[in-house]
Amino acid sequence: MSAAVSDAWRPVRRLLAEPLGALGIALVLLVIGGAVLADWLSVYEPSRISPRDRFQGPSWTHLLGTDQLGRDLFSRVLHGGRIALSVALFSTAASLAIGVVLGLIAGYGPRWLDNLMLLLFDSIKSFPTVMLALALVTLFGPSLTAVVVVVVLVNVPGYARIIRTQTLALKESEFVTAAQSMGAGTARVLRVHIMPNVIGPLLILASMDIPVVIAIEAGMSFLGLGVRPPTPSWGAILNDGFTAIRDTPWIVIAGGLPIILTTLGFTFLGETLRDVFDPRLKGRG
Amino acid sequence: MTVLAIRGLNVSFATEGGDLHALRDVAFDVPARRIVGIVGESGCGKSTLINAILGLLADNGRITGGQIVFEGQDLTRADAAQMRALRGPRISTVFQDPMGALNPVLSVGRQMRNIQYRSSLGRAARDARSAEMLQKVRIPDPEAALSRYPHEFSGGMKQRIAIAMALMMEPALLIADEPTTALDATLEVATIELLRDLQDQIGCSVLFISHHLGVIAELCDDVVVMYAGEVVERGTVRQVFRTPRHPYTARLLECDPARQSGRTRHLPVIPGDLPDLRNRPGGCIFAARCDRRGEACAAPQTEREPAPGHRARCILAEAT
């Protein structure tokens, strides 16, 4: 039994043995901790306007200073982290779910369906992200939903293609034929025999996509296409600070630093995960 | 004259579960112009041995002792550049899958010309030499074959082309690793006859690795039997196959399906599993599965020489 336990912990130990992996884990934990404990850590209401306290520099009362409306930036950064992480996790999970299902269908289904789906994936992929975002925002209006839909549309074709290619390869393998010869139906073959064998590398690639998603959310919010004020978002904070960058640079730093730290954290973690679990993928993604 | 002499070779691999002692005190000779067979089942260390000779051990593998003397030079001390100069011209290889040796996007003629990069011959003369080699391995219409690509040949022909390429530079030693295993039995015959003819013409030595005892008996002069990374018995094919002195060899020969002339309901087997190479038993490596073991088998065994040139690592093999 002890062998099984140490087996489960081995990847974690290998991850921590890599300096970048350990740093990645630390950064990710810091960001997640900040977001989860945001209510408890922040003294101020993130959207509370206080005209008297406008443009205050960092101090013990306002750790990161305040913005043009006198809102406490530390509180806004923590709550902005909630938005960033929940958008990233939710839209990545949605992309994964949709991508895996479509990829399995394309890979296992009839040839014509596969061709049709590939055409669809390629068409979506050939659309520039910004154009896609603008188009969707004109449809839905600027909102979190728009951000999630953009991310899903951007991610799904790539995920589905990875799953499709591996499914195609496994479709002819002997253990799949063996399952068919026992009478297993399509759903069972896909769920029990194919999916567990194709999903591993995709999870690693998806974890490396999380910083990209965070950047998309921040970018759209910066442009005013994402979350609407007064909801705190790192992109919106950046935008607030941008106009006053000359006199009050701390606002831009307060908005930019968490984006950089989160991106680095998830990237280090994802890359180390990839190297530990699947060295063949090195240099991809 | 000895082309290859292996003396007390030990190879270990660093693994997560500790050091894996893959080869222990391996010793045998490949004399000039002889075909030496290596027999053993999976896990016996055949591949490790070949890689050690070729200087191609995996990154976590290390020669921890012994010598590999090839034409007077100890290969365990040779550097990467020296090994590269030997591999190909002096020691060449044929593997189970001929596509390992053939590049799918280059014509056979181009590949055979490339092998002769050290030769002083001109292009036409090299091609003529290539065609002559293809003729020797009985590829029909060799000139035309030069301009064709590997996928245009059948599996048997591909393996014969790989053999032609391996022998083109007239190496001193050919290492053939299960060269007929992927071929149909009826093609195996022709490939083996071919190897013997070519070896005779070129005068090289051959180290022939196979799990197929019948093929070894047919092709080889000497045989080395390996079990769990040790040489348990060696000698001429006649000595080892007619009067096996190690119980493992004897059981292995009994298990060969060709030995059962009549129909039997219960085929002989060797019960038990290979020992854990991370934690080798101190005594005889085969003791746990041996039906003739005694108390003395718990002590380390040395090679006995029951007849001149016939050696077995077993206490029962004392000269009588």
Add this chain to the structure above:
Amino acid sequence: MTPLLDVRDLQVAFRTGPMLARRDVLGVAGVSFRLHPGETFALVGESGSGKTTLARAINGLQPISAGSVHFDGQRIDRLGRAAMKPLRKVMSMMFQDPVGSLSPRMTVRDLVTEPFRIHGVRAELAAETTRLLALVGLNDSFADRFAHQLSGGQARRVGVARAIALNPRLVIADEPTAGLDVSVQGEVLNLLNDLRERLGLSMVIITHNLHVVHHVADRMAVMYLGRFVETGQTDAVFRAPAHPYTAALLSANPEPDPDKARERIALPAEVPSLLARPAGCEFHTRCPWAQARCRTEAPEMRPHGDRHLACHFPLAPGARPPERDIPT
């Protein structure tokens, strides 16, 4: 007595070639045989002989283009997947690669009990796991292992356990000893023999290795380019092969004895492509005994003494090939 399996004139065609020049190639070119309950029948041939395709066609994994397959009197070759499903309980198949035919992310326990779950058979799965593993000679400690943690022989035993899980009447085994060491091959063949007697199984064994056939099969058929060339009782065929191809196959696995006379029959030339089947007897391009008639006239499958044979000039027992230069 109704045969358990009755295969009549079965053909399998593959579409191949470039888009405009598509044509049908016969992988199995008209094969008939019957298997009676409790019997073991062996299909022997080399790569490209169509033996694996034939096995898959019988099992409904490969559509057939002509002929029929009856199982226990019921025609099964036109059944859809749903109609075929209940039959898969009584007709199971074992695949070539001992490790590769086991799903890599499933434990031995899951693998062995999968047939119960597929068919919704109510059973005490833990007890079934123990029972099945015991039947194939593995103890319970293997139940939590994955395929890659098994040796070839152990993986093969797991494959056998799955194949017999639902007490099938017919087991089709494709190369049951492929990829196994000599000392382990015997174990697997002993196990198959043992189970066949204990469970009253009927078996079709597909192999290129004649020695496998000798110890397990009652009757055998030798296949060449998708056709039977010789069928008969195994003992009789081994005693005196009548078709030159059978004789060559039989000579190709020599005894490991350096003093025995080399009696191998070397076949000149390679196996012809299915795209360009030779005229006349399809074996004539490789047959050391071929004569003029063989090049033009295709031999029919006919009774010959105690067996059936497709050859114009059946071999006398112990015949050696005539001396002649091997053409290149």
